[in-house]
Amino acid sequence: MKPKIAFFDFASCEGCQLALLNCEDILLDLLELVDLVEFREAISEKSARYDISFIEGSIHREEDSKRLLDIRSRSQYIVALGACACNGNVQARSNFIAPAENYKLIYGEEARNRVQVDKNYWPLWAHTRVRSVEEIVKVDYHLRGCPMDANEFLTLVKALLSNQIPHFPAHAVCVECKRNANECVFDKGMSCLGPIAYGGCDAVCINNGHVCDACRGLLPYANVGAHNALMLSKGISKEAIQSRYRLFCSAEKMSES
Amino acid sequence: MNAYLSNLDQIESWFFNLAEKQLFFLPKKTQGVNYRFEPIDHQQSLDLLNYKPTILPPGKNIFPDDEILFSYYKDDDGHYQFSQGVTVNSQLLAGVRACDLKGVYLLDEVFSDGVKDSHYLRRREKTDIIAFNCMTPCDDHCFCEAAQSLDFQMGADIFITPLFSTSHKGQANEEQQCLLEVLTPRGNELIKSLESTECSSPQDLKNHAIASRPQPFGRQFSAPIEQLAKAIHQKDADSVYQQYAEQCFSCGTCNLVCPTCYCFETKDELNLDGSSGKKTRHWDACLSPGFAEVAGGHNFRAEPAARQHHRIRRKFDYLPQRFEQTFCTGCGRCGRQCTTGIDIFNIVNDVYLSVQESQE
Numbered sequence: 010m011k012p013k014i015a016f017f018d019f020a021s022c023e024g025c026q027l028a029l030l031n032c033e034d035i036l037l038d039l040l041e042l043v044d045l046v047e048f049r050e051a052i053s054e055k056s057a058r059y060d061i062s063f064i065e066g067s068i069h070r071e072e073d074s075k076r077l078l079d080i081r082s083r084s085q086y087i088v089a090l091g092a093c094a095c096n097g098n099v100q101a102r103s104n105f106i107a108p109a110e111n112y113k114l115i116y117g118e119e120a121r122n123r124v125q126v127d128k129n130y131w132p133l134w135a136h137t138r139v140r141s142v143e144e145i146v147k148v149d150y151h152l153r154g155c156p157m158d159a160n161e162f163l164t165l166v167k168a169l170l171s172n173q174i175p176h177f178p179a180h181a182v183c184v185e186c187k188r189n190a191n192e193c194v195f196d197k198g199m200s201c202l203g204p205i206a207y208g209g210c211d212a213v214c215i216n217n218g219h220v221c222d223a224c225r226g227l228l229p230y231a232n233v234g235a236h237n238a239l240m241l242s243k244g245i246s247k248e249a250i251q252s253r254y255r256l257f258c259s260a261e262k263m264s265e266s
Numbered sequence: 267m268n269a270y271l272s273n274l275d276q277i278e279s280w281f282f283n284l285a286e287k288q289l290f291f292l293p294k295k296t297q298g299v300n301y302r303f304e305p306i307d308h309q310q311s312l313d314l315l316n317y318k319p320t321i322l323p324p325g326k327n328i329f330p331d332d333e334i335l336f337s338y339y340k341d342d343d344g345h346y347q348f349s350q351g352v353t354v355n356s357q358l359l360a361g362v363r364a365c366d367l368k369g370v371y372l373l374d375e376v377f378s379d380g381v382k383d384s385h386y387l388r389r390r391e392k393t394d395i396i397a398f399n400c401m402t403p404c405d406d407h408c409f410c411e412a413a414q415s416l417d418f419q420m421g422a423d424i425f426i427t428p429l430f431s432t433s434h435k436g437q438a439n440e441e442q443q444c445l446l447e448v449l450t451p452r453g454n455e456l457i458k459s460l461e462s463t464e465c466s467s468p469q470d471l472k473n474h475a476i477a478s479r480p481q482p483f484g485r486q487f488s489a490p491i492e493q494l495a496k497a498i499h500q501k502d503a504d505s506v507y508q509q510y511a512e513q514c515f516s517c518g519t520c521n522l523v524c525p526t527c528y529c530f531e532t533k534d535e536l537n538l539d540g541s542s543g544k545k546t547r548h549w550d551a552c553l554s555p556g557f558a559e560v561a562g563g564h565n566f567r568a569e570p571a572a573r574q575h576h577r578i579r580r581k582f583d584y585l586p587q588r589f590e591q592t593f594c595t596g597c598g599r600c601g602r603q604c605t606t607g608i609d610i611f612n613i614v615n616d617v618y619l620s621v622q623e624s625q626e
Contacts, residue, residue, distance in 0.1 A: 232512075
């Protein structure tokens with residue numbers, strides 16, 4: 010029997026699922042091997058058990074975490090798909106602001122005042138913290154990045170289908186810049202989070218003339234202290250550095266420091 | 267072997283001529299401040315004299331990342347069929363500096379030692395090298411003289427020494443004479459298409475050029491390299507390694523840009539059909555935390571200081587014991603490209619000084 014694969018989305022742009030649909034050249038071959046039972050971007054069909062559940066998006070409301078717990082109980086493997094599911098992505102920046110202040114920033118003062126007397130005014134009010142999937146359930150594998158990398162997706166699926174353990178080395182983006190003989194971003198007079206960020210993306214942003222903002226999250230061994238000193242030595246202000254650190258990796262490590 | 271005299275103008279036309287016959291790599295400036303070995307391009311001006319060592323050393327053209335070791339598929343009878351790697355084309359690396367030439371020479375030693383590495387060696391056989399002697403240190407990071415790789419010419423097919431002052435800018439190319447020493451039969455073939463005159467007293471000309479170089483050439487260690495190696499061998503100097511480890515990102519840049527780092531990992535890549543695939547090898551880095559992690563999850567060098575220590579001992583102690591050559595060529599790449607500014611030159615000096623102090 011073919012393994013049952015499902016995609017579930019929470020707070021996200023569904024761009025990771027679209028990134029997968031863009032792999033047209035392999036998609037049909039892949040569908041020969043698996044049974045796709047839930048995929049809102051393409052089909053809607055339900056199943057009681059899933060072999061691999063891909064979770065896209067960050068978790069905001071209580072009902073979302075209940076839904077996630079239910080999916081976990083019915084899945085053999087849970088894969089966090091993309092930056093939102095892996096580390097909260099940009100929306101987790103709101104974790105650094107008091108909920109009421111955040112609400113005011115987004116919906117205005119009047120809405121903020123109204124919600125304080127009527128808690129049902131806007132259901133999103135019920136969320137106090139943007140969470141990654143791993144903060145709620147056990148995650149078997151992470152497919153990092155904004156959006157996720159289609160090659161890593163394939164590596165994972167091929168490994169699981171052939172009963173192997175998929176291998177995603179925890180190395181810095183610098184490794185891939187060297188493999189591509191890229192000019193270092195710092196040599197170009199710009200600054201980069203590559204030395205402390207998860208690679209695996211083939212340094213795609215730097216290959217195309219941009220910088221790394223660590224959308225794949227901070228490495229578990231990231232030397233944030235040394236990186237901070239490096240950024241300061243380039244004349245970047247403390248505030249700008251903090252804002253840069255919080256852009257993508259807010260829910261992970263910076264919230265502790 | 268023979269020696270010839272020619273000027274930079276003639277050498278340039280010769281390069282373009284050779285490039286029509288085979289894959290020809292030459293250092294080329296990036297859009298920023300660095301250089302890369304890239305296929306020669308007719309718009310390009312030769313920058314052999316003053317170019318700063320390339321981002322990756324030329325040896326990587328012989329030891330490429332993501333190299334296919336073998337691929338396989340299942341035939342109609344259900345048998346697996348294997349084929350080794352990909353077709354290797356001949357290539358010419360020109361403008362290789364002495365430090366990088368020594369890097370290639372040391373890779374040759376390593377990959378020919380014990381069980382020969384056929385993947386490397388078959389590429390090496392198809393690689394010709396035209397090396398270029400340095401007349402001024404390439405930049406502030408250079409310490410090739412101290413690392414004993416200045417004037418190194420083993421492994422080159424042709425070795426070029428400029429016979430004029432390279433700091434004197436604005437001189438016309440045709441006035442800039444160079445000495446070309448042919449070192450191999452392959453070099454003899456290559457030089458045929460160069461417009462040149464035969465040189466009867468190459469050693470005198472070369473000695474004169476070398477004598478006019480700045481002294482000392484590049485940075486110098488606090489002691490001769492043999493003494494440094496002894497200090498590194500004798501004492502662990504943990505506090506020195508610890509001090510550098512505190513700045514280290516463990517990104518592995520120093521390993522990946524090193525002309526003598528040859529460690530790799532292999533990867534099995536299965537195709538979606540489940541019955542065909544390939545085995546590839548990828549550059550690895552001993553500064554990367556996962557490098558010494560083994561089955562079961564134990565890591566022999568979990569701490570960054572232990573990894574830094576290991577790297578220094580590989581370059582100055584372990585490999586020199588086996589191959590009787592220092593495995594640091596003084597090219598300066600690791601220090602130049604480390605984003606946090608860790609320089610192997612400083613580590614080695616500090617280890618030496620700390621061992622000296624502890625003995626006083």
